[in-house]
Amino acid sequence: MKKYSFLTILALMILLLSTCSKMDDTYKEYLNYGQSKYPGKPVQVKVLPGYNRLILTWTNSADPKVTHAKVYWNNRADSVQVPIDPSIESVYIPFNNMPEGPYVFEIYTFDKEGNSSIKVEAIGRVYGDVYKSRLLSRPINDATVVNDSLNILWGSLSDTTIIGTEVKYIDNNDEPRLFFIDKSVLLSMTPDFSRGDIEYRTVYLPVNAIDTFYTDWVGMYVKGQRYPLPKDGWVATASSFDTRPGSSYRPPSNLIDNNPSTLWVNQISPQTYYPHWAAIDMGDVKSIEGFIVRQRPENVNPVKDIELYTSMDGVNWTFHMKYTLENRAGAEHYIDLPETTQARHIKLIALNDYGNSNNVALAEFGAYAR
Missing domain, CATH: 2.60.120.260 (Galactose-binding domain-like)
Structure with missing residues (x-):
């Protein structure tokens, strides 16, 4: 009984090894060579959005065989091929005159034999006039003059892409002045102003954006510091x-x-x-x-x-x-x-x-x- 069991087990092991050998022959090309035929894929891929444009960028792989890349978008209706220099660390591909909206990019790298890397996807967007039209100016709660200083008490907006507000006016020496007020400032004080017209606009910088966006200039008149009228002759x-x-x-x-x-x-x-x-x-x-x-x-x-x-x-x-x-x-x-x-x-x-x-x-x- 014990001898029979040993022989049976031995036969099964021989059969299993034979089967595995045949499978290896079937997939030999992939197991031994397939992985090495995939060129290095792009890494750290980013889409840098802008105004009717964007930049697609990535870090080159360490594979010296990569010679070029091909990028598809708009469901593969559009594409571009770019040469790749493996000695250069990063690739930057500008896309200009792009309609506003979201984009999905498919990226492949190739070697000189035409072997392709696995697909890498990157998602981003392009900003345009619709986006700009929805931007809000940071509100001014109060604007006063104290000792020839323009004091502005700023309100707040919840948009985290705001970086600040620009204020411009003609100062007491008839010189144009432009000031940038950081979003963290609640009370700004800018010099050489007695009274008159000011203009302001709010500055937006979306995440990873290559362009800065501005609201339209808003104008207002700021009254000067109060001074009592002389009472002589009253x-x-x-x-x-x-x-x-x-x-x-x-x-x-x-x-x-x-x-x-x-x-x-x-x-x-x-x-x-x-x-x-x-x-x-x-x-x-x-x-x-x-x-x-x-x-x-x-x-x-x-x-x-x-x-x-x-x-x-x-x-x-x-x-x-x-x-x-x-x-x-x-x-x-x-x-x-x-x-x-x-x-x-x-x-x-x-x-x-x-x-x-x-x-x-x-x-x-x-x-x-x-």
Whole structure:
């Protein structure tokens, strides 16, 4: 029994070795020579996108037999053949005048005998006018001038391909200036600017792109730093004022004396009640950008709600806004008008105060330009 089993096993082993030998003969060409007939394939293949163009690049293999490569795209409807110098490390193939859209490239290398490498695929895209039309400018939340510096508070965009924004203007010396503001900057400060027009555009650089993309230039006017209009020659009137003698004499002219410690107060005896108004004749027509109102230095019944008006003749008044003053002693308010206004007269009507009293008390009232 043991002898029979040994002979059987031996016969099976001989049969198996014979079969394997025949298989080796069948695939001998591939096993012994096939692998060596594949030229080295491209490695580290990349598609570098651009504006209506791209560059296909790869690192050459170490195979010195490679003589040329062939690249197919558009489902093999288009192709290009390029010579390969094995002594050069990288291959760069430019594709120009390409329609916008995605591309799939098939790459093969060949030796002088026509043997082909295995296929290598690379996927990329070409950017064009459609892509550019969808780019958004980085928003400006606020633009002001401080000490002849243009200060821009930038908003944010979620697009990670933004690298920054360009800003240009004519500076105080009538020289053109161009600044690049990195995307990481939230508050930019650029010099030699008092007021005027600026333009800005946002810069995009997609991953591995060979071209930089820009939004269209956007223009805006930036007003200058606020400066109070001089009060020389101004005349103030009011609905009433405190006529008691000494320190209690508090006429509306105290509103234009540039002294925050003196006040305009309404008539106390006999008592007058809200609303109280004060008006100022500036002597001639001025361009004003807003109003200046200053609370009294003591925290006693600060004025709360006011209305603001302008007039050309002191008779016909234009209402501009209702405004709530800050509940803080000595608070000075610069209250912007929606747009530049021509006026000779300005007027303030006090509606109430934080102390629910009958009396108004303000330190200064004026206007500013920019």
